[in-house]
Amino acid sequence: MTVVPVTKVLTQGIGEADLRSIDVYRKRGGYEQWTRALASLTSEQVMEYADKSGLRGRGGAGFPTGRKWSFLPKVEKPRYLVCNCDEAEPGTFKDRMLIENAPHLVLEGMLLGAYGIGSHHAFIYIRGEFKEGHRVFSRALEEARAAGLVGKNVRKSGYDIEVTVHRGAGAYICGEETGLLNSLEGKRGEPRLKPPFPAVEGLYGMPTVVNNVETLAYLVPILARGLEWFAAAGTERSKGYKIVSVSGHVQRPGNYEVPLGTPVRELLELAGGLRPERTLKAIQPGGGSSACIFEEQLDLPYDYESLAKAGTMLGSGAMVVFDDTTDFVRAAYNLVRFYAHESCGQCTPCREGGHWLELVLERFTQGRGLRGDLEMLHRVSAAITGINLCPLGDSIEPFLKSVLVRFPEAFEARLAGE
Ligand SMILES: Cc1cc2nc3c(=O)[nH]c(=O)nc-3n(C[C@H](O)[C@H](O)[C@H](O)COP(=O)(O)O)c2cc1C
Ligand code: SF4
16 A cells, blocks of 8 residues: 655644644744734735635535635625534534644634634634534633733734634534524524525624635635645645545544545545455545545545536545445435434425435335335435525435445345345
8 A cells, every 4th residue: 555645734733732722822833824914914915815825615615715705795884704613514523623623723714714804703603512622612712812812902903803602502404504694693593595695694684704614724824824835735726735534434534634636545545445355335525415436436636626527526525435344225324314304394305305215215224125216216316406495405315326326236135025
């Protein structure tokens, strides 16, 4: 096996130093970009870093960050930055690692993001289950406040910035940005109809930017090392680095930071490869809503365009590996059951279709599938796609379809009486 070099940008120092402590973080250059921005950069200049570096959102959709910020209307209204740390995507565990181990980096990224969009109030929405992350981040915020890095007239710059920490209550749909905003406002965590988009009418009806933890954290090294440095890594349209959460049937599951465009094969090797004597069956490359790729596609570059071209997606960067011990009927059932359970229920196709598919797949897990069910699984999963209010309803089909097509024999073996 080749030795794949490890990249460390956001992951730099994690596991080596106690980056939870503000003193340690500052000794390593922490908060220098925040104080530099306040002292010598305009908001527009910080926005330019976000834009020209080519940084794309690391939360799932890969939307260009600078472009998202540019949609904010130039009106005299309060505007808000919201850091999305809901991270409930199956197989994704990078944001949790960052807030638990590098909370000041996340906070500095949020402060830079808020400054870049001209906001005086930033929020972080932390998944309810992340008790430790919530505790660690809240402590980091208090340290930063005590050090005069958050609050009124920070470092006598005339700039006020408040940060609010909010804990979710364990609903996947609250990771969807408008469901998150509703939840932050104390309402049911149900996605909103778009338009209006959050940039125009977001939190409390005000212009709002929602960005992922990892996206905001990358602002710190981008300001420190220059946008050219970031843009030089990755590919033409997928610039920079990405933390990929690799899990499943590998020897060293974990978070691996790599330049975008790294071949999938190298990611697999970084995670220690397959267990001895096992063979690869499939890889789900970008979270629960991505279609699988297979052994013959291992040389695919791990970037937004290459994966989309291959009929799947990079998503949040969660790569789940399946070897020959996998029961794909059960895997499909598990994932569909997850989506059916997490549907907020506003849209009939997502609410009813998800539940229906779950029931049919449950029959298969019990060896009671009916021959007509196979065609029905294809038909129903396709029929409920593309007609929902948010992407959750469209997340059901890709994995299911990819394993139905690739491993039909696994499903046929579970037909009643066979
Ligand atoms: C069902 C669903 C769940 C989502 N969960 C998350 C999440 O946990 N964290 C996240 O950053 N984005 C999540 N997203 C994407 C957000 O809606 C949004 O695009 C993202 O926070 C924007 O940040 P970015 O531009 O920095 O990627 C989810 C989307 C959907 C449809
Ligand atoms: S697609 Fe599903 S989760 Fe999304 S709004 Fe509709 S019912 Fe809710």
